[in-house]
Amino acid sequence: MSLKLTDPSLLKTQAYIDGHWTNADSGQTYAVENPANGTEVAVVSFCGRDETGRAIEAAHCALRDWQALTAKARSAHLEAWHDLMIAHQDDLAKILTAEQGKPLAEAQGEILYGASYIKWFAEEAKRIYGDTMPSPSPDKRFVTIKQGVGVVACITPWNFPNAMLARKIAPALAAGCTVVCKPANQTPLSAFAMVELADRAGIPAGVINIVSGETVAIGAVLTASLLVRKLTFTGSTAVGKRLMSDCAATMKRLSMELGGNAPFIVFDDADIDAAVSGAMVSKFRNAGQTCVCANRFLVQAGVYDQFVAALSAAMAQLKMGSGDDPSVTIGPLIDGKAADNVRALILDATDHGATQVNTGVKAEFAPTYVAPTLLTDVTSKMRVFREEIFGPVAPIIRFDTEAEAIAMANDTEFGLAAYFYSRDIGRVWRVGEGLEFGMVGINTGAMSNEMAPFGGVKESGQGREGSKYGLDDYLEIKSLCMGGLDQ
Ligand SMILES: NC(=O)C1=CN([C@@H]2O[C@H](COP(=O)(O)OP(=O)(O)OC[C@H]3O[C@@H](n4cnc5c(N)ncnc54)[C@H](O)[C@@H]3O)[C@@H](O)[C@H]2O)C=CC1
Numbered sequence: 196m197s198l199k200l201t202d203p204s205l206l207k208t209q210a211y212i213d214g215h216w217t218n219a220d221s222g223q224t225y226a227v228e229n230p231a232n233g234t235e236v237a238v239v240s241f242c243g244r245d246e247t248g249r250a251i252e253a254a255h256c257a258l259r260d261w262q263a264l265t266a267k268a269r270s271a272h273l274e275a276w277h278d279l280m281i282a283h284q285d286d287l288a289k290i291l292t293a294e295q296g297k298p299l300a301e302a303q304g305e306i307l308y309g310a311s312y313i314k315w316f317a318e319e320a321k322r323i324y325g326d327t328m329p330s331p332s333p334d335k336r337f338v339t340i341k342q343g344v345g346v347v348a349c350i351t352p353w354n355f356p357n358a359m360l361a362r363k364i365a366p367a368l369a370a371g372c373t374v375v376c377k378p379a380n381q382t383p384l385s386a387f388a389m390v391e392l393a394d395r396a397g398i399p400a401g402v403i404n405i406v407s408g409e410t411v412a413i414g415a416v417l418t419a420s421l422l423v424r425k426l427t428f429t430g431s432t433a434v435g436k437r438l439m440s441d442c443a444a445t446m447k448r449l450s451m452e453l454g455g456n457a458p459f460i461v462f463d464d465a466d467i468d469a470a471v472s473g474a475m476v477s478k479f480r481n482a483g484q485t486c487v488c489a490n491r492f493l494v495q496a497g498v499y500d501q502f503v504a505a506l507s508a509a510m511a512q513l514k515m516g517s518g519d520d521p522s523v524t525i526g527p528l529i530d531g532k533a534a535d536n537v538r539a540l541i542l543d544a545t546d547h548g549a550t551q552v553n554t555g556v557k558a559e560f561a562p563t564y565v566a567p568t569l570l571t572d573v574t575s576k577m578r579v580f581r582e583e584i585f586g587p588v589a590p591i592i593r594f595d596t597e598a599e600a601i602a603m604a605n606d607t608e609f610g611l612a613a614y615f616y617s618r619d620i621g622r623v624w625r626v627g628e629g630l631e632f633g634m635v636g637i638n639t640g641a642m643s644n645e646m647a648p649f650g651g652v653k654e655s656g657q658g659r660e661g662s663k664y665g666l667d668d669y670l671e672i673k674s675l676c677m678g679g680l681d682q
Pocket residue numbers: 350351352353354355377378379380410411413414415429430431432434435437451452453454455485486583585611655656
């Protein structure tokens with residue numbers, strides 16, 4: 196089934212290097228499939244080392260002129276790009292759902308979320324301030340200026356192919372950097388469409404470049420290049436560690452948004468209805484394929500049965516199916532391998548004593564679908580307690596005391612997002628300060644937005660995206676010392 200777009204020219208399938216859409220040197224291509232039904236959405240150029248090298252050269256050549264623009268001029272380019280993203284949001288959402296699978300309403304939300312980062316950094320571009328400072332010697336004066344780090348490599352995942360790329364390109368360009376992007380091979384079309392709109396917004400050739408195809412080879416060229424001064428990566432912790440290691444030889448600046456294992460704690464004093472609503476948003480957004488999804492539900496004994504019953508009833512309302520059906524609220528996982536991984540996690544839990552309370556709807560479009568599943572009697576010995584599920588599975592663990600809940604929540608190498616529900620102000624502060632995570636949702640299951648810093652601690656990564664801190668990762672502070680004032 197071909198995509199019905201208002202503007203079919205947004206469906207780009209090639210690399211974009213130095214302002215030109217181009218096939219792979221080898222002529223090789225690969226197919227992008229719709230995870231809802233396995234049909235082919237498009238055939239895309241399969242690029243490798245040589246194309247990546249040219250993209251880096253193009254970004255390097257474009258850097259001086261882009262840096263020389265005033266902040267106001269760079270801001271205007273980002274504003275124009277934002278406006279085109281908004282004008283074409285329906286087509287962008289259709290492309291996203293076709294290649295990633297999420298329900299259309301979620302895809303539309305992602306397009307607006309991605310555009311909000313472009314808008315935010317169009318504004319922040321004009322607020323990159325330096326300092327003047329008291330001089331320790333009468334013949335000298337000191338000031339600082341901030342300048343873009345240079346050419347930035349941006350590698351993004353398949354689960355939010357629009358928003359994750361916008362969250363990297365926007366601050367990079369605002370800071371005066373140029374970029375070479377590599378989207379996930381499962382979802383390149385959303386990225387290509389965004390870059391087409393950037394081209395239409397008048398962002399000069401070479402400022403944004405994008406290649407997809409031979410993943411490891413492309414990564415190797417990006418990490419080894421001396422011209423690439425920074426790598427920003429969103430994806431799994433395993434790949435993040437490898438990229439971090441590969442970047443060490445050229446001492447690159449790094450931003451890492453990696454995996455998570457979010458606890459969702461429900462205390463006896465919680466508003467249970469609110470907790471269930473928050474649980475549904477946090478757990479089942481994108482069919483559970485987000486790095487900030489609730490991964491472990493820790494429920495205090497006094498409300499355990501009430502919460503399980505209410506969550507089970509809410510899950511039964513989910514309608515599973517193809518994302519382009521407006522009545523559908525939960526779509527497929529990205530591919531059959533991902534679905535098999537989730538099914539294996541469920542089996543491990545039940546093999547070790549967990550009870551599968553809610554088998555959800557029987558999906559008729561196997562192999563990429565996993566029915567929303569509730570597991571009770573879960574313990575820390577099971578894989579679902581320790582591993583990022585990345586699917587619509589809600590493991591419930593009972594606890595007795597606040598101290599036990601905090602200890603269990605922190606018992607993970609990850610530290611991205613955490614959530615808890617309580618109406619006791621003293622507990623809110625104790626638990627908020629005691630959780631070892633970069634972001635904590637209190638009485639809410641949704642906290643991601645462009646104005647708050649997004650990022651993790653421990654093995655969930657380093658750096659922050661969005662917010663007033665989001666530009667820091669793309670800037671170098673230069674100290675200027677003016678001497679000879681006594682002559
Ligand atoms: N912290 C955050 O904001 C986010 C974290 N994630 C994490 O990402 C994972 C799921 O996304 P995936 O795309 O499957 O992750 P992944 O780590 O397999 O892939 C992410 C990106 O890295 C690329 N990649 C993989 N190996 C590479 C290599 N050797 N060199 C260069 N590029 C390479 C992939 O092609 C893709 O573009 C989950 O663990 C999830 O938690 C995903 C989204 C957001």
